[in-house]
Amino acid sequence: EAQVTQNPRYLITVTGKKLTVTCSQNMNHEYMSWYRQDPGLGLRQIYYSMNVEVTDKGDVPEGYKVSRKEKRNFPLILESPSPNQTSLYFCASSSRAVYSGANVLTFGAGSRLTVL
Amino acid sequence: KQEVTQIPAALSVPEGENLVLNCSFTDSAIYNLQWFRQDPGKGLTSLLLIQSSQREQTSGRLNASLDKSSGRSTLYIAASQPGDSATYLCAVTGPGGGADGLTFGKGTHLIIQP
Numbered sequence: 001e002a003q004v005t006q007n008p009r010y011l012i013t014v015t016g017k018k019l020t021v022t023c024s025q026n027m028n029h030e031y032m033s034w035y036r037q038d039p040g041l042g043l044r045q046i047y048y049s050m051n052v053e054v055t056d057k058g059d060v061p062e063g064y065k066v067s068r069k070e071k072r073n074f075p076l077i078l079e080s081p082s083p084n085q086t087s088l089y090f091c092a093s094s095s096r097a098v099y100s101g102a103n104v105l106t107f108g109a110g111s112r113l114t115v116l
Numbered sequence: 117k118q119e120v121t122q123i124p125a126a127l128s129v130p131e132g133e134n135l136v137l138n139c140s141f142t143d144s145a146i147y148n149l150q151w152f153r154q155d156p157g158k159g160l161t162s163l164l165l166i167q168s169s170q171r172e173q174t175s176g177r178l179n180a181s182l183d184k185s186s187g188r189s190t191l192y193i194a195a196s197q198p199g200d201s202a203t204y205l206c207a208v209t210g211p212g213g214g215a216d217g218l219t220f221g222k223g224t225h226l227i228i229q230p
Binding site: 057059 | 148150152157158159160161162165205207209214215216218220221222223
């Protein structure tokens with residue numbers, strides 16, 4: 001089944017404890033992206049990647065890191081989490097750059113992170 | 117910078133009604149527009165994608181239209197059912213969008229009353 005898989009789905013952690021949220025897709029997509037979703041603010045992009053070894057900042061990259069060493073994986077790293085990073089996180093992928101008129105975004109199920 | 121607005125933010129209607137959800141965008145130079153559905157605590161599922169050269173797309177009871185010149189899209193849901201209850205988001209792709217061209221609206225929270 002074509003899908004985007006995120007892990008963990010739920011995580012409670014404490015301030016300053018490094019964590020990684022993994023994202024993997026099995027569709028051979030070039031484009032991958034991370035979003036956070038907060039009440040009243042909607043979806044905001046954190047980082048995106050057009051292909052292997054190519055990553056760029058989104059609208060809210062502060063406090064996050066990413067890497068794209070392989071096409072299928074795009075982990076989100078919080079080096080020193082803080083309470084304001086408590087949020088619902090989504091990974092998404094697409095078969096080509098989003099500027100293509102026919103691309104369709106496929107989303108993961110989400111990872112709910114709480115930082116105490 | 118592109119801005120996407122969805123009105124209303126919330127809508128509650130009785131089962132069986134036909135309804136329209138609205139999406140407006142400020143920069144008409146878009147490549148495509150997508151409608152997504154999000155169930156509580158879940159990811160987004162793509163419902164329909166309309167390319168900039170198209171006027172509408174249909175899938176089952178759903179019909180999405182696009183009027184680029186006026187910066188508007190509508191999602192029409194026919195014969196609504198309780199299972200249609202969810203948040204519906206629209207997103208546009210274009211040069212005036214976010215860092216990668218994508219801009220999302222904040223969604224319309226839809227409740228279909230049995």
